Amino acid sequence: MATGRTLRKYVYLVIEDSGGTMRNLVMKDCPAIGLTRDEVDVSAITDTIKKKFPGQADFSVTINFPFSDAAAQAAAASGSAPAESGSHTVLSALDGSLTARSFGIYFGMQHNWTTDDPVFGGVDTINVMDYTANGDTCSAKFVYSANAANALAWGTAAITAS
Amino acid sequence: MTVGRVRGFLDYRIYVNGYDLSGYSRNIGPLSKKYEDIVDDAITYSTKKHWIGQSSISPGTLNGMLDDTASSGLHAVMNSAGVTCDLLTAIGKQAAPADGDIAFCGQFLHREYLAGESGGLGSATINFGDGQYATSSLDYKDPWGRLLCAYAAKTAANTATGYDNYIQASTALGGWMMYQVFAAAGTGSITATLKVQDADTNSNGSFGDLLSSGELSLGSDGTFTGPFSGVVALAKTATVKQYTRWQIAFGTATSVTCAIAFMRAYVA
Numbered sequence A: 001m002a003t004g005r006t007l008r009k010y011v012y013l014v015i016e017d018s019g020g021t022m023r024n025l026v027m028k029d030c031p032a033i034g035l036t037r038d039e040v041d042v043s044a045i046t047d048t049i050k051k052k053f054p055g056q057a058d059f060s061v062t063i064n065f066p067f068s069d070a071a072a073q074a075a076a077a078s079g080s081a082p083a084e085s086g087s088h089t090v091l092s093a094l095d096g097s098l099t100a101r102s103f104g105i106y107f108g109m110q111h112n113w114t115t116d117d118p119v120f121g122g123v124d125t126i127n128v129m130d131y132t133a134n135g136d137t138c139s140a141k142f143v144y145s146a147n148a149a150n151a152l153a154w155g156t157a158a159i160t161a162s
Numbered sequence B: 001m002t003v004g005r006v007r008g009f010l011d012y013r014i015y016v017n018g019y020d021l022s023g024y025s026r027n028i029g030p031l032s033k034k035y036e037d038i039v040d041d042a043i044t045y046s047t048k049k050h051w052i053g054q055s056s057i058s059p060g061t062l063n064g065m066l067d068d069t070a071s072s073g074l075h076a077v078m079n080s081a082g083v084t085c086d087l088l089t090a091i092g093k094q095a096a097p098a099d100g101d102i103a104f105c106g107q108f109l110h111r112e113y114l115a116g117e118s119g120g121l122g123s124a125t126i127n128f129g130d131g132q133y134a135t136s137s138l139d140y141k142d143p144w145g146r147l148l149c150a151y152a153a154k155t156a157a158n159t160a161t162g163y164d165n166y167i168q169a170s171t172a173l174g175g176w177m178m179y180q181v182f183a184a185a186g187t188g189s190i191t192a193t194l195k196v197q198d199a200d201t202n203s204n205g206s207f208g209d210l211l212s213s214g215e216l217s218l219g220s221d222g223t224f225t226g227p228f229s230g231v232v233a234l235a236k237t238a239t240v241k242q243y244t245r246w247q248i249a250f251g252t253a254t255s256v257t258c259a260i261a262f263m264r265a266y267v268a
Helices: A087-091 B074-078
Strands: A011-016 A023-027 A036-041 A052-058 A060-066 A101-107 A119-134 A139-142 A152-154 B013-015 B023-031 B031-040 B051-060 B060-064 B083-091 B101-118 B119-130 B146-155 B174-184 B190-198 B208-217 B228-234 B243-250 B253-265
Touching: A011 A119, A036 B101, A036 B174, A087 A119, A087 A139, A101 B119, A119 B051, A119 B228, B013 B023, B023 B031, B051 B101, B074 B101, B074 B119, B083 B146, B083 B174, B083 B228, B101 B253, B146 B174, B146 B243, B174 B190, B174 B208, B208 B228, B228 B253, B243 B253
Parallel strands: none
Antiparallel strands: A011 A023, A011 A101, A036 A052, A060 A139, A101 A119, A119 A139, A119 A152, A119 B031, B013 B083, B023 B060, B031 B051, B060 B119, B083 B101, B101 B119, B101 B146, B146 B253, B174 B228, B174 B253, B190 B208, B190 B243
């Protein structure tokens, strides 16, 4: 396993489809991934410098994909290139469902993602909404589900289906 | 049918109320289904949670050429805004749409028709509403479906196999069909019935009727009087078998030029 810096060509998305199988989706860009957090300003006017507390976290990200109806493929194993499933094939059947799905963004470090490389996601955590197509691109919004069974977090292990 | 990535608008075809507007169109979109994103931020939650609320669907904006060709030009067909329109967007992959490709359909509000210029060419912009036309009887938030019958003149019943769906299983949430009839030939009132059929196994003899337009009278004294378009919906708890295909029962029609799409509901 390499450590250090990496390139976007080693980043891909893994999601549990409507049938409960993990699929790889390839992205058109690499959005900023992670929990955002409210900033609670508890400053008093007499403070020399403003004082802040962390507030509630949030996760909501829109990701662009090549618009494709390729057949669904089993997710790649550790060390293998992503096995691309069609974005339309997977996302159009998940759009609007309130069932929390497993989700991860895999960051391979200078190679195809391997166990111990960074992963952001969680088991049974995500809902998909706002599936949209425009020309050769489609997009969907991924949000932390009201029915999530687990927290979203950084880790180094593959995300599994529920 | 090829599966895989879409090249862009080169692979799109646009049909409205039985008219093929593809030759007058530059692009359309974004083709969207949006939801209210309702944030659940109880003070006991370390991370905010999201509920999916009411949906709205929209084909966005159709950008095309200002063309007043009699009867079929974009200007002739679309210059009366403020009405409902049956829109079928067919999307091929690295080719013109074929049977089994992607479709985006709905009964939308044709909100605005605006003429101007773009790149020196007289242009027309059609803005569709964000939602379904208010008087539409459709109660489905599922604009994405499968183009079972790509634009073609059909002269015989379908004996081919059908198409699997994205979850490769039957569903029990209903669905709906859209048909567009561009031309027809035959005798008398030129009757035909357009259908969607489904089957558990993908063989010709296994298919049975799922949805039907009912018998359409497409002409008078052997002359086509269309174009025509329409939608037919299943109950929202109806079972749809794994495979679907198009079918036409020819009455006095000898040829029907049409497109048929079926939108299967995957999410309640």
